[in-house]
Amino acid sequence: MSIMKNIMKPGDNHRKGTEASKITVITLLILLCLWVSYYYHFVLHSDILVTHFFYLPVVFAGFWWGRRSIWIAVFLGGYLLALHSFFVAGISVIVDAQRVVILITVAIVVSALREEGLRTERTLRESESKYRDLFENANDLIQSVDAEGKFIYVNKKWLETLGYTEQEVSNMTFTDILRKD
Known part of the structure; x- marks a missing residue:
């Protein structure tokens, strides 16, 4: 000691x-x-x-x-x-x-x-x-976006469920994850 x-x-x-x-x-x-x-x-x-x-x-x-x-x-x-x-x-x-x-x-x-x-x-x-x-350990998908739809924050569950990495999400907007149909 x-x-x-x-x-x-x-x-x-x-x-x-x-x-x-x-x-x-x-x-x-x-x-x-x-x-x-x-x-x-x-x-x-x-x-x-x-x-x-x-x-x-x-x-x-x-x-x-x-x-x-x-x-x-x-x-x-x-x-x-x-x-x-x-x-x-x-x-x-x-x-x-x-x-x-x-x-x-x-x-x-x-x-x-x-x-x-x-x-x-x-x-x-x-x-x-x-x-x-x-937020980080929640079982819900949590995200935060700015006025332009760019992701500010997503939690672990969000990344795991949607299959993205933090690096990928940092260059994406909310509309990028929406289905086109």
């Missing part, structure tokens, strides 16, 4: 590469947020807070990782409050606290939307599989 866990599945390298890319993107976006905040406060000596950039890593992480994006929102919110507490005097701490609450709320909403989307997708896949199995 433990040996099987160590054997890589065919898509594992791709998943690991994709995950590494996501981590890289989120890290770069967080660093961009930190740098922009630093630049505005310490280089430009501005009281303007550029928190709109803070939503980028939170939203991307929410789509990619769900609830784990809340930790990114908490980190960026903590950074924002720390920046305010130590370096920014012109903005009320209440305004920054509201920004932090909104940032965390966005993370929660995006992760909830992602989870709902995944749940819906899973339900759809299960339903499709169930109905595909039902």
Whole structure:
């Protein structure tokens, strides 16, 4: 059993590469947020807070990782409050606290939307599989044709009963199987 866990599945390298890319993107976006905040406060000596950039890593992480994006929102919110507490005097701490609450709320909403989307997708896949199995193994002849009469789908029983192959049916229309008399 433990040996099987160590054997890589065919898509594992791709998943690991994709995950590494996501981590890289989120890290770069967080660093961009930190740098922009630093630049505005310490280089430009501005009281303007550029928190709109803070939503980028939170939203991307929410789509990619769900609830784990809340930790990114908490980190960026903590950074924002720390920046305010130590370096920014012109903005009320209440305004920054509201920004932090909104940032965390966005993370929660995006992760909830992602989870709902995944749940819906899973339900759809299960339903499709169930109905595909039902049609494929039915004892009745089942077919589906488009507006021009070209076959979209025929089940196994249809092929067996009428003696056609899938290849033949893919080039036929409904009128091709009708008797001429």
